[in-house]
Amino acid sequence: MNHTSMQKTAIVIGTGAGGAMMAKELQGPYKVTILEAGGSFRPFSFNVNNLAKLRKSGLYFDERMIRMLLPNMLVEKSQDMVMVRGIGLGGTTTLATGNAVRCDGALKELGIDLDEPFEELYASLPITTEHRQHWSKATEKMFGLFERMGLEPQVTPKLLRHAAGCIECGHCAIGCPVGVKWDTRELVDQAVAAGAELITGCRVTGLDIAGGVVTGVEARHRGKKETYRADLIVLTAGGFGTPVILENAGIPVSRTLFVDPVLCVAGPLPGIRQDRQILMPFISQQDGCILSPYMDYLSFFFNRDWRMPMQDIASIMIKLADDETGSISARAIDKQMTASDQRRMEEAVLICREILRHMGVPDDRQFLGTLNAGHPGGMLPLTAREKDSLHSPVLPDNLYVADATILPRSMGNPPILTIMALAKKIAGRIRS
Ligand SMILES: Cc1cc2nc3c(=O)[nH]c(=O)nc-3n(C[C@H](O)[C@H](O)[C@H](O)COP(=O)(O)OP(=O)(O)OC[C@H]3O[C@@H](n4cnc5c(N)ncnc54)[C@H](O)[C@@H]3O)c2cc1C
Numbered sequence: 001m002n003h004t005s006m007q008k009t010a011i012v013i014g015t016g017a018g019g020a021m022m023a024k025e026l027q028g029p030y031k032v033t034i035l036e037a038g039g040s041f042r043p044f045s046f047n048v049n050n051l052a053k054l055r056k057s058g059l060y061f062d063e064r065m066i067r068m069l070l071p072n073m074l075v076e077k078s079q080d081m082v083m084v085r086g087i088g089l090g091g092t093t094t095l096a097t098g099n100a101v102r103c104d105g106a107l108k109e110l111g112i113d114l115d116e117p118f119e120e121l122y123a124s125l126p127i128t129t130e131h132r133q134h135w136s137k138a139t140e141k142m143f144g145l146f147e148r149m150g151l152e153p154q155v156t157p158k159l160l161r162h163a164a165g166c167i168e169c170g171h172c173a174i175g176c177p178v179g180v181k182w183d184t185r186e187l188v189d190q191a192v193a194a195g196a197e198l199i200t201g202c203r204v205t206g207l208d209i210a211g212g213v214v215t216g217v218e219a220r221h222r223g224k225k226e227t228y229r230a231d232l233i234v235l236t237a238g239g240f241g242t243p244v245i246l247e248n249a250g251i252p253v254s255r256t257l258f259v260d261p262v263l264c265v266a267g268p269l270p271g272i273r274q275d276r277q278i279l280m281p282f283i284s285q286q287d288g289c290i291l292s293p294y295m296d297y298l299s300f301f302f303n304r305d306w307r308m309p310m311q312d313i314a315s316i317m318i319k320l321a322d323d324e325t326g327s328i329s330a331r332a333i334d335k336q337m338t339a340s341d342q343r344r345m346e347e348a349v350l351i352c353r354e355i356l357r358h359m360g361v362p363d364d365r366q367f368l369g370t371l372n373a374g375h376p377g378g379m380l381p382l383t384a385r386e387k388d389s390l391h392s393p394v395l396p397d398n399l400y401v402a403d404a405t406i407l408p409r410s411m412g413n414p415p416i417l418t419i420m421a422l423a424k425k426i427a428g429r430i431r432s
Contacts, residue, residue, distance in 0.1 A: 016091020018403030019236030038088030043175020239376030267361030321412025377404030
């Protein structure tokens with residue numbers, strides 16, 4: 001160890017959007033130890049067409065099996081949704097499609113000003129819309145159609161190291177094979193280069209709390225029970241991981257889980273080759289949801305309605321800002337669409353059906369994807385009372401939460417950039 005005895009110590013749990021940013025920002029003022037449940041990220045490396053041939057055999061009958069093909073993708077189920085998260089270095093950012101959208105409206109309403117951290121992020125991250133140079137004619141045509149329908153599509157700002165290097169494989173959400181897509185592993189590398197210690201394969205199970213402070217972090221590291229200690233603990237195990245650790249430690253969380261449900265409306269359009277396009281090339285912001293072209297791998301492999309060649313499928317994603325009702329515990333995810341969620345989703349489906357109709361897919365050939373979600377958060381929401389401290393009063397003094405768990409409500413939008421900005425602000429607050 002090369003830290004001085006005066007240097008304070010911190011443990012950061014998780015390496016996704018919140019965790020990697022916290023580790024990078026705290027290393028220096030603190031000697032940081034990062035505890036990460038998973039290991040290195042391995043992108044999907046199989047031939048999709050060959051695997052698709054096996055669909056007829058009925059081999060793919062449960063979405064949870066995706067882990068056999070993509071070990072870092074953990075799929076669980078609630079009553080009516082398939083839930084997706086990333087476990088391993090980079091967290092869920094490795095499965096992201098690289099969208100870099102600022103969506104801090106709900107935080108602003110609480111009086112939390114993120115202008116400064118956002119400015120720093122825009123100055124330091126490779127955010128670009130240059131991927132448009134690679135768009136196919138079909139994607140440009142779809143963009144034009146969205147415009148004519150008054151849906152006001154915007155080219156999606158993307159976290160891409162060098163857009164020119166994108167090989168348009170369409171694999172963004174199953175692991176960029178050429179390292180063009182940026183994810184938070186880069187921040188972890190920076191933290192480690194600056195002296196942080198990274199411990200992988202280390203699943204945090206609970207916290208020891210005495211006298212209003214966390215005195216130890218309980219974990220299983222490569223099968224063995226371990227206790228880690230530090231002056232400061234930052235919990236960033238994600239919207240599904242953090243609430244379970246808090247509950248195990250006897251810290252109450254609320255039943256205010258949101259997940260941003262996703263439903264794709266699709267249909268056959270021979271030769272469209274949407275599968276060979278960057279995912280979500282543009283986004284149309286609607287009231288309470290977004291619409292965007294998206295090839296849904298879970299539906300393609302596990303939903304019987306999708307049994308056709310991927311290259312012939314046109315698919316539009318609806319991502320909904322859902323009501324904050326539901327919870328996760330160590331046993332199960334309790335989350336269902338509310339009547340209002342369902343009504344708003346149905347309205348969005350009608351818009352997508354119209355888009356597909358204009359593209360040449362008749363109504364009776366259109367089909368839906370599997371309802372899924374991958375933006376969990378909200379079970380320890382920040383309130384106006386905590387706008388300066390950014391620290392919930394239910395937490396011990398030396399414990400911070402800095403991931404999607406503290407977002408006040410569903411944004412129905414890609415949250416990585418906002419979570420990183422918030423984590424940056426929290427790190428600044430801790431340092432000062
Ligand atoms: C397919 C898909 C595509 C997406 N695309 C986008 C996109 O383009 N843009 C965007 O903004 N958002 C996107 N998202 C959402 C985004 O990736 C997440 O909302 C975001 O990463 C959440 O950040 P987080 O820090 O809360 O948690 P995560 O990024 O999930 O990080 C949690 C970390 O904690 C670790 N962990 C979990 N439990 C434990 C434990 N017990 N002990 C130790 N470590 C633990 C995990 O391994 C992980 O490293 C996408 C999500 C999915 C599923």
